[in-house]
Amino acid sequence: MKFATLPDGSKDGRLHLVSRDLSRCAPAKACTTLQAALEGWEALAPALEAEYGALNAGGGVAFDPAAALAPLPRAWQWLDGSAFAAHAELMMQAFKAAPIDSQGKPLMYQGMSHEFLAGAEDVPLPSEDDWIDFEGEFGIITDAVPMGVNPAEARRHIRLLVQINDWSLRRIAPVEMRTGFGWIHAKPASSMAPVAVTPDELGPAWAEARIALDLLIDWNGARFGAANGVDMGCGFDDLVAHAAYSRKLVAGTVIGSGTVANQNYREVGSSCIAERRGMEIVDHGAPRTPFMAFGDRVRMEAALPDGTPLFGAIDQRVVKGGA
Amino acid sequence: MKFATLPDGSKDGRLHLVSRDLSRCAPAKACTTLQAALEGWEALAPALEAEYGALNAGGGVAFDPAAALAPLPRAWQWLDGSAFAAHAELMMQAFKAAPIDSQGKPLMYQGMSHEFLAGAEDVPLPSEDDWIDFEGEFGIITDAVPMGVNPAEARRHIRLLVQINDWSLRRIAPVEMRTGFGWIHAKPASSMAPVAVTPDELGPAWAEARIALDLLIDWNGARFGAANGVDMGCGFDDLVAHAAYSRKLVAGTVIGSGTVANQNYREVGSSCIAERRGMEIVDHGAPRTPFMAFGDRVRMEAALPDGTPLFGAIDQRVVKGGA
Numbered sequence: 001m002k003f004a005t006l007p008d009g010s011k012d013g014r015l016h017l018v019s020r021d022l023s024r025c026a027p028a029k030a031c032t033t034l035q036a037a038l039e040g041w042e043a044l045a046p047a048l049e050a051e052y053g054a055l056n057a058g059g060g061v062a063f064d065p066a067a068a069l070a071p072l073p074r075a076w077q078w079l080d081g082s083a084f085a086a087h088a089e090l091m092m093q094a095f096k097a098a099p100i101d102s103q104g105k106p107l108m109y110q111g112m113s114h115e116f117l118a119g120a121e122d123v124p125l126p127s128e129d130d131w132i133d134f135e136g137e138f139g140i141i142t143d144a145v146p147m148g149v150n151p152a153e154a155r156r157h158i159r160l161l162v163q164i165n166d167w168s169l170r171r172i173a174p175v176e177m178r179t180g181f182g183w184i185h186a187k188p189a190s191s192m193a194p195v196a197v198t199p200d201e202l203g204p205a206w207a208e209a210r211i212a213l214d215l216l217i218d219w220n221g222a223r224f225g226a227a228n229g230v231d232m233g234c235g236f237d238d239l240v241a242h243a244a245y246s247r248k249l250v251a252g253t254v255i256g257s258g259t260v261a262n263q264n265y266r267e268v269g270s271s272c273i274a275e276r277r278g279m280e281i282v283d284h285g286a287p288r289t290p291f292m293a294f295g296d297r298v299r300m301e302a303a304l305p306d307g308t309p310l311f312g313a314i315d316q317r318v319v320k321g322g323a
Numbered sequence: 324m325k326f327a328t329l330p331d332g333s334k335d336g337r338l339h340l341v342s343r344d345l346s347r348c349a350p351a352k353a354c355t356t357l358q359a360a361l362e363g364w365e366a367l368a369p370a371l372e373a374e375y376g377a378l379n380a381g382g383g384v385a386f387d388p389a390a391a392l393a394p395l396p397r398a399w400q401w402l403d404g405s406a407f408a409a410h411a412e413l414m415m416q417a418f419k420a421a422p423i424d425s426q427g428k429p430l431m432y433q434g435m436s437h438e439f440l441a442g443a444e445d446v447p448l449p450s451e452d453d454w455i456d457f458e459g460e461f462g463i464i465t466d467a468v469p470m471g472v473n474p475a476e477a478r479r480h481i482r483l484l485v486q487i488n489d490w491s492l493r494r495i496a497p498v499e500m501r502t503g504f505g506w507i508h509a510k511p512a513s514s515m516a517p518v519a520v521t522p523d524e525l526g527p528a529w530a531e532a533r534i535a536l537d538l539l540i541d542w543n544g545a546r547f548g549a550a551n552g553v554d555m556g557c558g559f560d561d562l563v564a565h566a567a568y569s570r571k572l573v574a575g576t577v578i579g580s581g582t583v584a585n586q587n588y589r590e591v592g593s594s595c596i597a598e599r600r601g602m603e604i605v606d607h608g609a610p611r612t613p614f615m616a617f618g619d620r621v622r623m624e625a626a627l628p629d630g631t632p633l634f635g636a637i638d639q640r641v642v643k644g645g646a
């Protein structure tokens with residue numbers, strides 16, 4: 001199934017089924033919001049599947065991804081992993097930092113979840129001097145998860161896959177990191193591509209609880225990266241189980257992969273500017289690529305190998321916000 | 324005004340006004356949930372004030388604080404500060420750690436907010452081996468706050484004051500802290516005392532956006548601490564402004580003070596076990612007080628100098644949870 005949330009004046013928007021080719025959509029009948037679908041997934045999925053089948057056979061109205069909200073315009077919980085070793089290793093090499101010792105556990109932080117920006121929405125940020133960066137990620141959304149699940153049980157709670165831009169303010173990030181408290185200023189609202197999909201839509205590209213697809217990233221119209229999501233050091237099932245060690249996870253918990261990165265980053269490029277600057281530091285002793293300026297655009301999209309679209313595109317602009 | 328949320332089968336519960344002496348309550352008429360009150364505060368407050376005045380004059384039914392949910396049983400955002408210098412200094416001295424350099428900014432982490440336990444609810448945690456500790460705190464709840472507010476503007480968005488137990492797993496906390504990503508395992512669901520109050524209920528004890536009241540803490544029936552909230556290194560107004568630097572705050576954002584602590588902790592005691600153990604390390608080279616065992620109780624309460632109750636009591640037990 002493929003889902004989008006269209007604006008209807010409410011905070012959670014109106015849930016729609018979207019056709020497999022993302023050309024058409026129809027309001028869901030079994031429930032009105034994606035949050036409600038996730039809270040009642042077992043009971044509601046058969047009816048939603050029937051609606052999705054009917055939509056793929058015909059009907060509905062034209063789907064405009066640029067008009068969609070985030071599939072979950074707000075979520076009760078957003079936990080972002082950092083599961084790509086290539087990203088961590090390059091950052092450590094560039095900044096001559098010791099590797100992070102997480103005692104064998106996944107890296108994960110709790111981010112703000114009361115607002116996910118739409119994929120086409122302007123991104124208001126206080127200052128270019130904070131070193132504005134995008135971070136292309138894949139993510140998953142769970143139904144309700146009990147405390148203490150193991151990874152095999154956790155995998156069954158992964159109901160939807162999504163694509164995320166985890167906006168980061170790089171000048172602030174290391175300062176907040178050194179406090180040990182995680183990030184507040186450095187992690188403003190993230191963005192979510194317009195369509196959430198069930199794992200079966202990926203076929204073999206949903207592999208060992210990883211999204212084995214290239215995440216194509218363009219910055220101001222130029223290709224910046226095409227890293228593949230398969231290289232996660234642990235799967236999303238491990239991330240869910242990690243998150244649920246001492247808490248139950250509310251239905252609608254969003255968990256991110258961290259910046260998608262591959263070991264051959266010199267060939268495939270990067271999913272964030274910080275990595276390219278890291279390579280420049282390694283090669284030249286100093287970075288050459290600036291961070292984003294107000295007015296800059298970033299586009300992020302992934303498709304199946306046969307070209308079938310999945311999440312639609314994040315395609316958005318950073319703008320001056322705040323006081 | 325004083326508010327409590329009573330169970331009605333819904334996730335957000337049913338908002339009630341509570342009489343000033345916490346003896347009686349009545350369902351709010353102007354809105355049905357505390358979240359709705361916070362979203363429409365300016366418009367709803369006059370009607371709620373009239374209801375509160377009528378309740379204080381008589382009527383309503385007996386209020387049972389042990390039957391109440393958390394005033395906000397779930398919140399879209401929970402940000403916890405660490406604003407008491409005495410707590411930080413003792414921890415650093417005991418563990419021979421360098422002071423945290425936050426470049427003059429408040430310390431704050433984003434915690435899980437999709438569940439606040441009730442003040443009388445059992446607290447399910449996976450293992451005593453994680454070193455279970457309570458942390459007595461005061462907190463505030465905001466209405467909607469724009470990105471970039473200054474502290475003076477921020478203070479006007481502080482609509483309610485609350486009392487919080489920020490449960491912590493001390494064996495895990497330093498490990499997660501060293502990653503820089505903040506806490507996931509070490510910070511399970513927090514608890515909230517049954518009554519949220521408007522700042523005017525404190526009179527002069529709401530001083531420079533600080534709660535100048537003793538937080539009385541009993542562990543298994545024995546007095547453990549009576550530190551005063553006045554010693555915050557920055558006020559809640561500064562914490563709100565800090566939180567809103569690169570994000571707007573959703574109505575219903577809960578912000579905590581961090582563990583209430585005073586410089587004369589040897590006289591007034593502590594609001595968490597880790598501090599007492601810290602003193603024992605300083606005095607004897609090793610801690611003597613164990614952390615909590617399943618079945619242990621903690622009680623936390625604060626009142627005005629004339630004895631007028633405010634938040635009601637947190638009085639709860641830790642139990643084995645998880646798989």
